[in-house]
Amino acid sequence: MTSSILDALDPADARRVLAAGRALTLPQGWSPIAESTPADKAYLITEGEVSVRKGGTEVATLGPGAVVGEGAIVNKTLRSATIVALTPLKVVHFTREQVQELVEDVPAFGDALRAAAADRLEGS
Numbered sequence: 001m002t003s004s005i006l007d008a009l010d011p012a013d014a015r016r017v018l019a020a021g022r023a024l025t026l027p028q029g030w031s032p033i034a035e036s037t038p039a040d041k042a043y044l045i046t047e048g049e050v051s052v053r054k055g056g057t058e059v060a061t062l063g064p065g066a067v068v069g070e071g072a073i074v075n076k077t078l079r080s081a082t083i084v085a086l087t088p089l090k091v092v093h094f095t096r097e098q099v100q101e102l103v104e105d106v107p108a109f110g111d112a113l114r115a116a117a118a119d120r121l122e123g124s
Helices: 011-020 070-075 096-105 107-123
Strands: 022-026 041-047 050-054 057-062 082-085 089-095
Touching (some): 070 096, 070 107, 089 096, 096 107
Antiparallel strands (some): 041 089
16 A cells, blocks of 8 residues: 655654645535645645546555645646545645644645655656
8 A cells, every 4th residue: 555654754743734724525426626726725635535636537545645636736736636535535635824824834745745645757
């Protein structure tokens, strides 16, 4: 499955990242991120699984520990994919501003986000 982006952080930084966001529960079938829309939020999946779809075709599934929506924020672009909940989800929601602040204030988090975004670009 998916390794956690928090694994790259020391425990204090991981707690800081989690505390910066807002815990939410999202229903199965919900699409919190749509392709070709502005980058206004990101989610850290803590429970459940999502489908990553480009042009309606599934290109990946992601689960606990994955961050979705960060690539467009980090790269300052429109969304490159749609995210659909395959199961009920527990996530930590971050606004664009929170992600940008965390990238600046927690360098290891910024490095982990950039690495995840780059890995996804290579895989597409």
